[in-house]
Amino acid sequence: MSVSAESAPGAPVGAATGSLTAMAGRVRRRLTSRAASVAAIVIAMLWTIPTFGLLVSSFRPEQQIKTTGWWTFFRDPQITLENYREVLLEGSNPLAGYFLNSFVITVPSVLFSVFLACLAAYALSWMEWRGRDWVFIGIFALQIVPLQMALVPLLRIFVGWGLEDFEKYWTVWIAHTVFGLPLAVFLLHNFMSELPRELIEAARVDGADHARIFRSVALPLVVPAVASLAIFQFLWIWNDLLVALIFAGGTADVAPLTVRLAELAGTRGNEWQRLTAGAFVSMVVPLIVFLSLQRYFVRGLLAGGLKG
Numbered sequence: 001m002s003v004s005a006e007s008a009p010g011a012p013v014g015a016a017t018g019s020l021t022a023m024a025g026r027v028r029r030r031l032t033s034r035a036a037s038v039a040a041i042v043i044a045m046l047w048t049i050p051t052f053g054l055l056v057s058s059f060r061p062e063q064q065i066k067t068t069g070w071w072t073f074f075r076d077p078q079i080t081l082e083n084y085r086e087v088l089l090e091g092s093n094p095l096a097g098y099f100l101n102s103f104v105i106t107v108p109s110v111l112f113s114v115f116l117a118c119l120a121a122y123a124l125s126w127m128e129w130r131g132r133d134w135v136f137i138g139i140f141a142l143q144i145v146p147l148q149m150a151l152v153p154l155l156r157i158f159v160g161w162g163l164e165d166f167e168k169y170w171t172v173w174i175a176h177t178v179f180g181l182p183l184a185v186f187l188l189h190n191f192m193s194e195l196p197r198e199l200i201e202a203a204r205v206d207g208a209d210h211a212r213i214f215r216s217v218a219l220p221l222v223v224p225a226v227a228s229l230a231i232f233q234f235l236w237i238w239n240d241l242l243v244a245l246i247f248a249g250g251t252a253d254v255a256p257l258t259v260r261l262a263e264l265a266g267t268r269g270n271e272w273q274r275l276t277a278g279a280f281v282s283m284v285v286p287l288i289v290f291l292s293l294q295r296y297f298v299r300g301l302l303a304g305g306l307k308g
Helices: 011-031 034-058 062-067 070-074 082-088 095-126 132-142 147-160 169-192 197-205 210-221 223-238 242-247 257-264 272-292 294-305
Strands: none
Touching: 034 070, 034 272, 062 070, 062 272, 082 095, 082 272, 095 132, 095 169, 095 210, 095 223, 095 257, 095 272, 132 169, 147 169, 147 242, 169 223, 169 242, 197 210, 210 223, 223 272, 242 257, 257 272, 272 294
């Protein structure tokens, strides 16, 4: 007597699994084909053309930058380092001081947000407490709120608590940490909740408390996610201008590199030669950080984005 596919145990599941495997194979073959590789190379080249033009313009004389396009450099190549010298060394506010301010703002902000996000992600993933799911939903919903809507309420909180000294680094540290926590907690929670339950249970059987499990079991296993989050936060904070203008005071003692870049164009926006050199200087550090840790960035985002 024959048995139908619907009545056979596991037949529908096996058929569905086989269909998904075949579909994944077809997609993989298409993405790794020669045409796909050529298309990816073309897209990458088109994507990098503006950056290449910025680099070329940063080495051109002021008169040529203001009168001709960067592509005319190859017809009449003239190279000068005057733009970089003027931006980095000359003037009352050289770029070097703002460069240091960006480091002082970015590194602690990244460390604070990543550390707090790791603790929150573990608590939301492996600690049982009332209202845990609702708290996670609230954290997820905070990602939808535009940053601009939260600036004025946070500013009023600072002023109401007597924390209106915006010429200190700690105000912008708090602002960047607060604004970066929702996405950071969401990414790390998705990654940490996928850890094998057997490892956590084995650690509990051995007598480890939550602090020991977090430090010795969970944290070493989520290093790719932590690294990717740190890179993401570093790039966002380093390139931020809005939060810096409001919470960093706008003074040369505290203001980051992006504030000075906005001033380099001049009051009438005609100092293009300084802006090209300053913009490329500001790009060097994020590019080094991203390219050196790119594999962790991709692995962490993919792993954390699979489980919602």
